Amino acid sequence: MDKQTAENILARYRAGNCTEAEQQLVESWILHGVTSPLDLNDAQLLEDLLDIRLRLERNLHAQHPTKTYRLRKWLPYVAAALIALAVGALVIGDQWSITGDQWSAINDADIAPGGNRATLTLADGRTIDLSEAQGSIIIGDRITYADGSLVLSSGSGEQPPKTNHDESRLLTLTTPQGGTYQITLPDGTKVWLNAASTLKYPSRFDRKERIVELEGEAYFDVSEQWSAADSRSANKKIPFLVKTKEQTVEVLGTQFNIMAYADEVETKTTLVEGKVKVSDFTLKPGQQATLRGTAIDIQVADIQSVVAWKEGYFVFNGTELRDAMRQLSRWYKVEVIYEGNIPRTPFFGKISRDDTLVEVLDILKAGKVNFRIEQREKINRVVVMP
CATH class of the missing domain: 2.60.120.1440 (Jelly Rolls)
Known part of the structure; x- marks a missing residue:
């Protein structure tokens, strides 16, 4: 992204007529205190854009609208200061361009196993x-x-x-x-x-x-x-x-x-x-x-859990959630992101790899976490929530 493009986005943000994707982009710069292109990597951006959007949605429905208004009022000026310091070459992954592409929740849908x-x-x-x-x-x-x-x-x-x-x-x-x-x-x-x-x-x-x-x-x-x-x-x-x-x-x-x-x-x-x-x-x-x-x-x-995939199972024996989700990501061909403070609950159990994704996630909900499946074009992802 060149400097002129960044300034145009900031101007629209300040005037209140930017797109939702542009709003998320500017506020991700604020969150990270971006002063050079090296301060922000794609992985941070992808995860934080969602966190920011969800936080703002909750703020809009909070019981203290005045406090939320004050926060929103000074955000553009902080952003302006940060952009002035930047050299103007932030690289944003194609996956999250400012075209307004949105993820949508999949209702009553399921994802077949591999x-x-x-x-x-x-x-x-x-x-x-x-x-x-x-x-x-x-x-x-x-x-x-x-x-x-x-x-x-x-x-x-x-x-x-x-x-x-x-x-x-x-x-x-x-x-x-x-x-x-x-x-x-x-x-x-x-x-x-x-x-x-x-x-x-x-x-x-x-x-x-x-x-x-x-x-x-x-x-x-x-x-x-x-x-x-x-x-x-x-x-x-x-x-x-x-x-x-x-x-x-x-x-x-x-x-x-x-x-x-x-x-x-x-x-x-x-x-x-x-x-x-x-x-x-x-x-x-x-x-x-x-x-x-x-x-x-x-x-x-733990031989059983290590070789379980070869026998057609997931075996979790004190497995951390993020480790388990990486296994599911590879098998069900989904991206995984995390929203909010996720408890560090260890998971135990044996689950068939022939089960659908929803069936597996329903079992994992016993670990005090929740899940939402979303889709954009042909890409599926799982949002992990408290």
Whole structure:
């Protein structure tokens, strides 16, 4: 936003003929004491615009209208002082432009749970929408579904994708919000990919090590052995490495879960069976390594809640509300915002991921919180309220 645009908005605000969205924008500047473009980020703005609007609506119906009037009377002058100090280049996300777009509550509506949804990106850049009816693919000489049928490309008349024994190519399996999928890698390792996750892997592993890259969350059942074509290397145990943005996990043969979402401040590696090495620490079954920045913490894991997603459940065992809502956001493909002072109530329980969003939220209301589902165009979001 340039300086002239900001001044025009301020002039309309002072004259009392600005739009509701412009009013919210100006008052968000006041709330943050904006004096430079770096003082306000998109995340703060998106959340505070709603808080301001709701506060003002409550003020209009308060029992002391005189006090509210005085507050409103001096707001434009404070805003003018702040804008004069600003260099005039606030960046406002497209999602909250000043076009007057509004969110509206959805009455008697519900949001269905996620399902088997994923795309496979081939080395040549082709992207294939995988079958929702199948839910699993196998990487071999050909890429097939679990029932043996070929994974066909989306373009009419194109040949089924295949791998090549002589040349390894990088493939990418991606699940959207509201999607999960299973894959069997060339060495027989099975991977369950949770919602909003990406797994990059080669069409053929080499003879020295097996490397995959993960963003998001996945459960691994790693094949103990991988027999190379060269008899001298046959039956040799080859390390299996899982790389995330923050760490590399080394495996020899095991079952474990890694959660490494970009919107989480921690990366968690949970060992179910076998042995894995995270940084300089070797985990035992039932342990969890939590990486936060450069610090790593080893604790006893709550295995049931960690791997519940793979079995089709949400399991909350003292889970904080915001942690639970991030899980729901990924599975039901909704945005989540918070209004007012939300109690820090821990949640306990086991809920099927086949339940609709409203059914899940009705259960969570026992934690002394309320919810409202809103929609703008094709985007759904949940407002969490006291």
